[in-house]
Amino acid sequence: MAGEVVAHAAEAAHHGVDLVPVVALLAAGAIAVPIFRRIGLGSVLGYLAAGLLLGPSGTGLISDPASVLAAAELGVVLFLFIIGLEMEPSRLWALRKQIFGLGIIQVATCGALLTGIGVLLGFAPVVAFVFGMGFVLTSTAIVMQILGERGEMSTEGGQKMVSILLLEDLAIVPLLAVVSLLAPSTDDVSMLTRLVSLGIAVGAILLLIFLGRRIMNPFFSLLAQARVREVMTAAALLVVLGAALLFQVSGLSMAMGAFLAGVLLSTSAFKHQLEADVEPFRGLLLGLFFLAVGMSLDLAVVVDSWQIIALSVVAYMLVKAAAIYVIARLMRSGHGEALERAVLMGQGGEFAFVLYTTAAASGLIDAPTNAIFTATVIISMVLTPFTIIGMRYLMPRAVESMDGVEPADDLSAKVLIIGFGRFGQIVSQPLLALHHTVSIIDNDTDMIRAAAQIGFKVYYGDGTRLDILRAAGAATADLILVCTDKREQTTRIVELLRDEFPLARVMARAFDRSHGIELMRHGVDFQIRETFESALQFGSEAVTLLGATDEEAAEVLEGVRGRDRQRFERQLAGEDWRNLSQLLISNAQDQAREGGVSVSEESAEAAASQSARPAQTS
Incomplete structure (x- = not known):
């Protein structure tokens, strides 16, 4: 059946555009990704599974995944451009120790260990070096996608991973040069040739810096005067792909060219416009990249060499993850952060395909070995979403630090405020201004410490617990103000107060109208919807x-x-x-x-x- 579809598509291609592969790719992504996200496996695994189904090892609708992968690598290029837009030079400079310190330590350590594992698996030292160093290069696309979906790109742990990924992307350049040096060749490459190649690479970097600082802003200003949206979009793509092309012809990484272009434009007035123009293409092409990776998995190779591939996947992922964890701990990261980094970065990546292809073309490895290496990396990428699911059971539970926090105990004040967020902070001000005695409790330790810095004494306590309410002085308070921001939490506190302290007057913050009615039926003396008065004032203005x-x-x-x-x-x-x-x-x-x-x-x-x-x- 699949053969008939492919034959029909080939026939259709003679009469016009062959839409069958295009429709198949769009349908696979549109159907698989929501399903996989719904069941908690993530969008990346959805793309990979859909690609495997469409590729030669599945239905065969896409017979040449290599051509799709070549085009889809532009998704990684656009992705790094957007990352570059968020990395202003000052911010990048602040990360220099992590990029060139932590990054180099991790790449060098993991490379040495994985090379040793390759030798133990029976590969020649040079081949083991290529295998190991390729696996060291983590998938930027997968890690960035997961960090983005979880909103952890700007966290301290996320920034460290981004820094290491940038160093690994830079490392592909010297690794390709090393492969060229190790390759068996009958022609002697002169030192002059090597110096010329190095000079061209440095020249490309300097040229892009000059264009970014002197030309790009005036260029976009001129185009903006035309007020034609599609022209700005075309210009944005021109900058990204032009930078990628410049670096590619200079023997450097396309992705790094796009990243540098993004950094140079990160302080531009057109930064947000560029991001908005590139983002749709980035999302589509990055999804296409994952589809192409799934298509590239040759199940025939996996079946024929399943023992060495299975052993390689397990050994390389475990050793790399263990090394990353130990390095993170030595660099004073917590157990949870180190474990997360080890799991997220334990797979191989897309730049491994580039390194292995170059090694095969130069004669360092043969075609079957290249297929084994490639399958090992792809399977490691496929397994990553599953290892993340397993990580959830190993992650330690977050324990709040109680440093500088005093628990509520035997408090007595005329007014008790439960919850000291934005609402509670404003509520407290007129009470304190009229010199009423006020006790305040909250269960957010960070907020308690922040309040202490501006002169507020807030005690630690969970208002949904009866023992805490007693310790906070609810039994003797004339007035209790429930200012918590969660509907269920507020209702639970009000129920406890009415059942246990019926003489206390209670005021409560309501989430909406129906919640206000619910609170009144529970016997509060006053309720107000949290946005009602501010919205009225807004309407008045x-x-x-x-x-x-x-x-x-x-x-x-x-x-x-x-x-x-x-x-x-x-x-x-x-x-x-x-x-x-x-x-x-x-x-x-x-x-x-x-x-x-x-x-x-x-x-x-x-x-x-x-x-x-x-x-x-x-």
Whole structure:
């Protein structure tokens, strides 16, 4: 069946554009990725599985994955350009110790260990060196994608991984040079030739720096005056691909050229425009890259050489992960951070394919060996999402530091505030200004330490626990203010207070209308929706800017408050929202008439029905 589809596609190609592979790739990504993300396996594994299904080892819809992979490498190029846009030169300089310190230590240590493993597996030392150093080069695409999805790109641990990845991407250049030196050749390469190659590489870097500093900003300024969006998009792609091409013809890495171009434009006024223009292409091509990697896995090679491949995958991933973990711990990273780095960076990467292909072309390794090495790297990439799932069970539970934090114990004050976030901080100010005695508890240790720096004494305590409420003085407080920001947490605290301390007056912060009704039914003396008053003030400023006087704005605000209060009281009494329709229609029409606007009964009824529903979040 698959053969018939391919034959049909080949026939269609003679009469026009062959859309079968294009549609197949789009469909595979659109279907597989959401499914894999839904079941918790991540988008990367979804792309890899879809690629395996489409490739020669699956249905055979894509018969030449190498050509797809060559085009899809532009996804990695665009990805590194966007990373470069976020790495301003000052920020990159701040990471220099991690890039050239931690990065070099990890690459050198892992390279030496993996070369030794290759020798133990029976490969010649030179071949083992190529195998090991290729596996050292972690997949930038996979790690960056996972860090981005988890929002950890800017964390301290994420920054260290990004720094190491940048060093590994730089390392491909000297590694390719070493492969050329080790390659058996009948022609003697003169020192002059090597110096010329080095000079060309340095010249390409200097040329790109000059263009980035002197030419690119005026170029984009000129194009911006045309006010044509597609021209700016074309210019953005021209810069990225032009930088990649410049580095490629100079014997350097395309991805590093794009990254350097991004760094040079990171302080440009057009930074955000460039990122917005490139991002759609980056997402599509990076997905295509993972699809192509999945297609490139030759199951026939895996079956024929499954023993050496299985042994290589297990040995290389375990040794590399162990080395990364030990290095991280020696560099004073915590157990959790070191474990996460070891698991995320334990696989081989896309630059290994470049190194192995170059080694095969130069005669260092033969075609079967290249296939074994490539399959080992691809399988390690496929296994990474599964190892991440396993890591969750090994990660230590986060333990909050109690340094500088005092637990609530035998407090007694006129007012007890539970929760000291943005809401609670503002609430406390008028109380303190009138010299009321106030006790404050919260369960966020970082916030408690931050509050101490600005003169607030906040005690550690979880308000959902009865023993903590007793220790915080809830039994003797005249007034208790529940200012927590989670709906369920607030409700639980109010329930405890009403059951155990019925004489205390309680005020609570409500999440929305329905939560406010729920709190009132639990017996609080006062509740307010967290955004209600600020939204009213915002609306007041809006009508004032549109020409209303201060008196008109105040009158409108009071009208809105009154109607909202009336609606709230009726809903609190249990009246069904449908029975409020006529009242609210009349209110809406009265309000419109006050403003000199004519509103039909149908429009008023639609507005009234929406505003009466208890499930709304206003």
